Amino acid sequence: MFDIAQQCSEAGTTLMHAQLAALRAYTQAMLDGxxxxxxxxxxxxxxxxxxxxxxxxxxxxAPVDSKR
Known part of the structure; x- marks a missing residue:
């Protein structure tokens, strides 16, 4: 069984990875644009x-008009 600190640490790590993936996708879209x-x-x-x-x-x- 996990203790609360370890669960929070894993949740934070997962959230950070998700945010980095989103930032990477936004950056790629911006560069493509x-x-x-x-x-x-x-x-x-x-x-x-x-x-x-x-x-x-x-x-x-253009031909020059010589009558001018």
Whole structure:
């Protein structure tokens, strides 16, 4: 039979392990969300850069109207 101190110690240890597991899961979810956000930002940056490059090339190579 267990005495009360040992039961409390085991209950505390079990609770601590459960809290650490929850914290680990929350941290992993937060990191995954941050990574997803960073990937989306990079995609937006690449898309904007590509659009700007196309527009700049069109402006640079546009025919010049000599009548002006």
């Amino acid at each position: 941050g990574l997803l956000c960073a990937e989306r930002q990079a995609d937006v940056y690449r898309s904007t850069l590509a659009t700007g490059t196309v527009a700049a090339r069109q402006i640079l190579w």
